[in-house]
Amino acid sequence: MNINLIxxxxxxxxxxxxxxxxxxxxxxxxxxxxxxxxxSIIVGAFAVSSLIFGIDxxxxxxxxxxxxxxxxxxIQALPYVWVVLATLFGLIAIRSLRITRHGYKYxxxxxxxxxxxxxxxLGGVGYVAGIGQYIDKKLEQVSPRMSALGQxxxxxxxxxxxxLSGEVRKVRDDYFTVKDVSGDIWLVTLDEVSGKDxxxxxxxxxxxxxxxxxxxxxxxxNQTFHACFVTPLVESRLGExxxxxxLPYVSDQMSETCQDALRK
Amino acid sequence: MNxxxxxxxxxxxxxxxxxxxxxxxxxxxxxxxxxDRYVRRRARVTNEDVQDILQDIFIRVYTHLNDFDPKLSFxxxxxxxxxxxxxxxxxxxxxxxxxxxxxIEQDVMHNVxxxxxxxxxxxxxxxxxxxxxxxxxxxxxxxxxxxxxxxxDKDYGEISDILEIPPGTVxxxxxxxxxxxxxxxxxxx
Numbered sequence: 001m002n003i004n005l006i007x008x009x010x011x012x013x014x015x016x017x018x019x020x021x022x023x024x025x026x027x028x029x030x031x032x033x034x035x036x037x038x039x040s041i042i043v044g045a046f047a048v049s050s051l052i053f054g055i056d057x058x059x060x061x062x063x064x065x066x067x068x069x070x071x072x073x074x075i076q077a078l079p080y081v082w083v084v085l086a087t088l089f090g091l092i093a094i095r096s097l098r099i100t101r102h103g104y105k106y107x108x109x110x111x112x113x114x115x116x117x118x119x120x121x122l123g124g125v126g127y128v129a130g131i132g133q134y135i136d137k138k139l140e141q142v143s144p145r146m147s148a149l150g151q152x153x154x155x156x157x158x159x160x161x162x163x164l165s166g167e168v169r170k171v172r173d174d175y176f177t178v179k180d181v182s183g184d185i186w187l188v189t190l191d192e193v194s195g196k197d198x199x200x201x202x203x204x205x206x207x208x209x210x211x212x213x214x215x216x217x218x219x220x221x222n223q224t225f226h227a228c229f230v231t232p233l234v235e236s237r238l239g240e241x242x243x244x245x246x247l248p249y250v251s252d253q254m255s256e257t258c259q260d261a262l263r264k
Numbered sequence: 265m266n267x268x269x270x271x272x273x274x275x276x277x278x279x280x281x282x283x284x285x286x287x288x289x290x291x292x293x294x295x296x297x298x299x300d301r302y303v304r305r306r307a308r309v310t311n312e313d314v315q316d317i318l319q320d321i322f323i324r325v326y327t328h329l330n331d332f333d334p335k336l337s338f339x340x341x342x343x344x345x346x347x348x349x350x351x352x353x354x355x356x357x358x359x360x361x362x363x364x365x366x367x368i369e370q371d372v373m374h375n376v377x378x379x380x381x382x383x384x385x386x387x388x389x390x391x392x393x394x395x396x397x398x399x400x401x402x403x404x405x406x407x408x409x410x411x412x413x414x415x416x417d418k419d420y421g422e423i424s425d426i427l428e429i430p431p432g433t434v435x436x437x438x439x440x441x442x443x444x445x446x447x448x449x450x451x452x453x
Contacts, residue, residue, distance in 0.1 A: 005296060005315065006289050009322050013285050018323065020282055023330040101333065104428035 033100045040093035041118045046135055047086035048123025053132030054079045054148030057234055059156065059212060076155050079148040081139070090115060133234070144181060149210065149233055153181045156212050164188070164213045164225050165233060178211065178225075187224045188213055192258045210234065216257070228258035274338030282329050291342075292322050298416070299346050305411050306350050321349050340425035343416070347408070347426055398445055406441035409434055 012018065058077020060070065093115040097103045103111070126132060136147045144150025156165030157180045166180035178186045192215065210233035218224035272280075274294065280287035296318065303309065303317050325345055332341055402410070408427060412418040424431040 005318060005322075006292050008315075008319055009292055009326075010285075010289065012319065012323055013288070013326060018327055020329040021327050021331070026328075026331040102335075105424065105430060107430050107432055 030101050033096070037093050037096035037100065037115070040089040040096060041115055041122065043089040044086055044093060044115065044119030045122030045126055046131065047082040047089065048119050049126035049132035050079055050082045050135050050139075050148065051086065051132075052123065052127040053136050054082070054151070056127075057148060057152065059152060062212070062214070073155075076151065077148065079136070079139070079146065079151060081146045086119070090119070093119075150181070152212070152233060153210065157181050159186065159217045159225055162214055162216055164215070166210065168209050168211055178213070185223065187221075188215070188227050188230070189218075189224065190227055190230075192226050192228050192255050193230060226257070228255075275332070275334060278329055278332055278338060281326070285326070288322075288326055291325065295322075295339075295342055299342070302343065302346055302411070302416060303350060305415055306347075306408070307354065317349065317353060320353075321346050324349060336425050337422065340418075340422045343412070343418070343422075343426040344428065402441055402444060406437055406444065409437045410441050413438060 054077050055074065058074060060073055060077065062073075090112070094108060094111045097111050097115065098106075098108075106114075123132075136149055140147035140150045144153065153165045156163045158164075159180075164178060164180065164186060166178040166186070169177040169179055169185065174191060175187055175189045178188055180186060211230050212233050213225065213227045213230050215225055215227040215229075218226060272290070274291065277287060277290045277294075281291060299318055299321060300314060303314055303321075307313075307317075309317065325342055328345065332338065336344075409423055412423045412426060413420075418426065420431045420434045423434045427434070429437075
């Protein structure tokens with residue numbers, strides 16, 4: 001036994017008037033360790049909310065009209081900035097949760113699944129509450145490529161391949177104009193659009209709304225696009241059933257030109 | 265010298281120390297030799313260093329008494345403080361933790377050798393000496409688990425609490441450390 005050490009410790013305690021640090025200090029410190037983890041889960045939830053929004057509005061059901069496969073369309077629909085952010089903050093969340101008081105007891109897989117699940121649940125709730133759409137709108141203002149809708153407009157901006165997307169500028173009975181992501185203005189005729197689609201178009205699409213159009217380029221008149229069907233870029237949130245009524249399809253009601261154009 | 269009854273638990277002693285600092289001597293008394301051994305095994309230190317390190321560790325234990333988590337054993341908690349202190353001490357000194365395996369205790373080597381005996385491997389004294397030499401070169405994370413498991417007789421749960429890593433990782437590290445040692449030894453067989 002080293003009496004000397006005990007004496008030295010007692011002396012130091014007395015000389016420096018050392019006292020055990022208050023329990024409250026440790027409680028606050030332990031609670032504060034959760035902050036980065038919780039913050040990361042919340043950012044992850046925003047990411048998930050935006051990802052659901054991106055996939056939901058990724059035009060996957062129109063993939064048969066694109067020259068890409070369903071999987072490629074799905075990948076293109078993902079807002080990459082959120083994929084990167086979700087991964088990054090997921091890693092931060094795991095790292096942060098690990099340094100909490102009992103975090104070390106859990107396997108990395110448990111922490112990954114736990115934080116992923118929390119982000120998915122919160123993100124799902126956020127999406128239903130419209131947060132995904134709100135964030136996407138804000139991101140689009142910063143850079144279209146960062147937002148799901150901005151990306152959709154890029155993917156759908158290929159008039160020569162039968163698809164056009166952009167912002168509606170002028171609306172008339174038989175045509176409207178669209179400004180695509182490149183800044184080009186297109187005159188879109190509605191003479192090939194079936195009656196049902198026209199009604200839906202009129203009720204759902206207003207000036208300054210964004211649309212996706214499937215059709216074909218007029219070979220004689222410059223910057224003119226004949227629409228076979230038109231749908232708003234933002235249709236609805238999950239669970240709303242009116243989307244079904246505007247599902248486009250190649251129908252007998254369409255003109256032969258349209259049917260040919262859509263089958264290409 | 266402290267006269268705490270032997271049947272007073274560490275946690276009770278810690279609680280009493282919060283009320284009256286004099287009781288803290290009981291904790292120092294119980295853990296001084298254990299931590300002295302642990303510090304010497306973990307670190308290349310002089311006797312003077314050991315005294316300073318131990319004093320700092322116990323002072324830290326005293327000031328952090330309110331942070332003791334009763335879900336842990338007091339022993340694991342105090343070893344954790346010692347472990348973290350040694351790491352930060354080395355960081356301050358800007359040197360790597362290296363063991364004094366050169367004069368490592370024979371009983372410790374028997375503990376390590378038991379690991380191999382369990383697998384029906386027999387080692388000569390010379391081989392045991394070789395194990396000791398290779399322990400020096402093990403990465404610190406492997407050496408820490410070996411020291412706690414075979415030198416301090418801690419179980420996986422306690423090692424997990426001390427090093428703040430999942431119990432599965434303790435098992436993995438022990439396994440890897442073992443394999444690394446076996447690999448080195450195979451070269452000399």
